[in-house]
Amino acid sequence: MKKRLLSAIVGVSLMLGACGGNDDASKGGSSAEPDAAQLAEQKCMGCHGKNLEGGNAPALTKVGAEKSEAEIHDILMNGTKSGMPSGLVSEEEADQLAKWLSEKK
Numbered sequence: 001m002k003k004r005l006l007s008a009i010v011g012v013s014l015m016l017g018a019c020g021g022n023d024d025a026s027k028g029g030s031s032a033e034p035d036a037a038q039l040a041e042q043k044c045m046g047c048h049g050k051n052l053e054g055g056n057a058p059a060l061t062k063v064g065a066e067k068s069e070a071e072i073h074d075i076l077m078n079g080t081k082s083g084m085p086s087g088l089v090s091e092e093e094a095d096q097l098a099k100w101l102s103e104k105k
């Protein structure tokens with residue numbers, strides 16, 4: 001029983017840590033805005049997989065066929081009840097990611 005609890009705690013910790021990503025994409029003196037693909041690599045792929053094929057979280061390869069840009073933006077900003085945390089991206093990053101992800105059909 002203790003092994004099972006410890007395994008669950010470690011698993012949840014790893015999943016939450018992977019979803020955090022890099023909070024400041026502009027570090028290193030670069031003033032260029034990262035594009036949406038770079039943002040996805042930094043912020044999404046830890047949970048959604050290297051090619052957004054799914055992993056600890058749902059696949060996003062065809063998310064634009066299921067959700068509108070506005071719905072994706074809302075999820076990015078507010079999270080979901082099923083596990084997507086809120087606050088992983090800024091408003092500007094959410095705008096870029098929502099547009100990019102909505103084109104994945």
